[in-house]
Amino acid sequence: MKTLTWIAQQEARLVWRRLSTRVLWGLFTLFLVAAALLSHQRQTSERRQQRHYQELVRREWMEQPDRHPHRVAHYGNFAFKPRSPLASFDPGVEAQVGRVQYLEAHRQNAMNFAEAGGLTAAGRLGELSPAFVAGPLLALVIAVIGHGAFVEDRELGRLRVLLAQGAGRHALWWGKAGGLTLAITPFALMVPVAQVAATLLWSGQSGLTDSLFGSDALLLRGCLLLLAMLLHALLWVLVTVLVSSLAATRAQSAATLLCMWLCACLVIPRAAAGLASALSPLPTRSEFNARLASELEKLGDSHNPDDPAYVTFREGLLRKYGAVSLDELPVNYKGILMAKGEEQTSQVFEAEMSRVESVMDRQDALVSAVAWLSPVLSWQDISMRLCGTDVIAARRFARQAEAWRYGFVQKLNALQRDHISHSQNSTQRLDRSHWQEFEEFRPVAPSLAEVLRGSQPAWFRLGLACVIIASAVGLMEGRRRTA
Template sequence: MKRQVFLIAGKELKGMARQNSLKILFVIIIMLLGFALYAGYIAYKQQRIMVDTAQKERRAEWLDQGNKHPHIAAHYGTYVFKPKTLLSLFDFGLDTYTGTSIYLEAHYPHEFMFRPVQGYGNMIRFGELSAALVLQLLLPLLIIFITFQTFTKEKETGTLKLLVSQGVSIRSIYLGKVLAYTLIVFTIMVPFFTGLYIVGVIEKTSSVISNMGLRILLLFSVYIGYLWAFTNFSVWISLKSSSARNALLTLLIFWITTGIIIPKTSANLGETLHPLPSTKTYKESIQHDIENGMSPNDTKEKRMARLKKDYLQEYGVDSLNQLPLNFGGIQMQEGEEYANKVYDFHDAALYEKFELQNRAGSLMGFIAPYIAVRNLSMAFAATDWYSFNDFQEKTNTYRRHLIRTMNNDMAKNSRYGEFYEYKAGRNLWETISDFKYLTPKVTMIFKYYWMELASLSLWVLIMFILIPSSSKTN
């Protein structure tokens, strides 16, 4: 049987080699993949240079800001820039939508700025041409065009009956054809991912992205599984179809439905079932809780009065001037801590809605494998929602440390009522280390994306089940 499978595979490859139209499609896919990778690499290099330069300039500005009061320095603040990871040149993911920098200062947790999507216009709705997009949508389209008549043509010419009459099983013919088309996929995938790994070694980006070699291997595995399942499904449709026209129509409907309609529908469904509050409502709710308290009758004035009373009792003094600490710094830091508590509460509620929306999309992966592979691709490339959220949390932690350090220095080294009289200098600024970021370990993907892994595995399993076990064609 093995010999028959290899002979059928060889026959299929020779047949495809003689078809100029398939050669043209193959070349187009290779060119698109190469162009997308090259464009992604150029964008990656440019943004990495800009981010590195801007980060160094902002760091120098922070250290050279001169002598001033620590709270003024906290408002002077600094910028943090999101570094570009190497694998973003393969899959842009959400990088286009999430912003590239954030301003850190006291009292006001700012939003990320400079989202590239803002300058793209309406065409961005159709997505960006990335190498990942080519593998997710365009390569399956190539598979459709080279497989839709693989069995129907055999039926129309009578070759299939002749092969079966000579003792060749449908299973052997089927496996031979799938093997031939899988080899074509490997011909595209292996050099591509090998080149991607070599670029990663040359660029030495391990300081930003963790487990890069493992991530590339997992990306390769996910795409091979996805494309093999798509190839198997396409050959099976050709086997079950009465004509090449019906096979092509069925496969194109499947491609459009699972690659375009269902992903868009699932996104709209998630937004409808779990709507997000408007930016205005969200910010007003936070400000209300900061001023009036998260529990009834716990206003900002009452919290500060309790704080004052507690410190006077703790140190056994009658006035703030007698405290060994500057109560102004303590008061400012207490205000920051309470505001952090409020922000954390509202952010958790907001992120829960994002989680529910994402889960709705993940469930659709059991119907549309494109969704599963798209989400896993972004995750392994560290351009997904969870990777961005991790970066956001670390910048928030950095900001809080900066403000806390400034307020604590004010409390310890100045007197109550002093402000412009006390000035700190470079020695204090240097205690705030430069911001460094490393993406989460690849193991977090298995925690957050188990549903996508399950749905893709299920599709692969179903394709194994569909492999014919008899000589029947329908």
């Protein structure tokens, strides 16, 4: 153990003696700072914009004149997808998910203005983010710094000298791994430093307070991000030293590691995406709408009080109140019918949407399965979830927006039922004071506990991979006798 720590210390010192390490650190920091600042600036300005329109929309809602409730239901409202304060660290799927959804009666509109829709073809090569620097780029740094860890000693004949000093193979292996870990610590530490600095710099200007996460959870999430980053880095350290201890030449070790990196970061994720969408294809928007239309066709038109689809419903209602005609009802039949129609259409939509979501779940499951081959996917999974920018958060938002839409539309239908008389349905207006009773949309992001539960498999994958490599090293180095 004493030998091990001694080797680790000296190994780290050795790495930092090289000019190339220092230059690499400079470049790494440069990219990190650029990513943190630009990403923060962008997220802050988008959040500010969004807040502005959110307030505008709220004001416009409150300032509506006297209107018929169903007019208000068609006036509708907007659900803005809140930007998580950590989106500047990992934007996740924010660019792919739209920014705003128009909510109105009878229909569930799609999200609009996804940032990715405005990207050029070259934009699809990907965008720099601090999460990219902390994950894939740090892994690359580890491979570059550590590829010679063992093989250089062997190529230059030092390995025999080291062993001849009485260093055990295990001590040497773990000393090298420890040394590499120590050596990349100055790289890894820059990530939280840059992130905190960028946050302080920009939040001072924007003065935004975030309702999405409590500030303590924010800190905890940051610590967990750091932990995940270190675990991912540790895996790469182990892989790097392993490859280095098996390779014949430095060039071979470097080529192997860089090909692994290329596969893990570029090839496997994209291939997984392609495979997932080829194996379980999603319906297109047209197909989806066509299915929806044919399902809705079966229901009838709730705008039309004489629609034959609702005759039994109407008769039942008349019987319940003991009335002969609709005008005799104490409530407005059109409001009730509208509520009934809304209930039915949203059930149909819900059913169709959950079919689509189950396909997406299958696709995500395939990506998770492939993540066994690429630790970068596991890192992305953890970091997106912790930053609140993952697909689960996006879907939860969509579901909450739909629930809120359903709520306010039904509330308006109730107002129509209770306050608008059946005979004067087309001309009567409702006092504007009623609009004040409607609450603002406040989506709730998944809590930290949920996030942790969801990202368990990814943590497990990273941890298990580390354990497997460590035990493989134990077996291999235990058996080996020659230099």
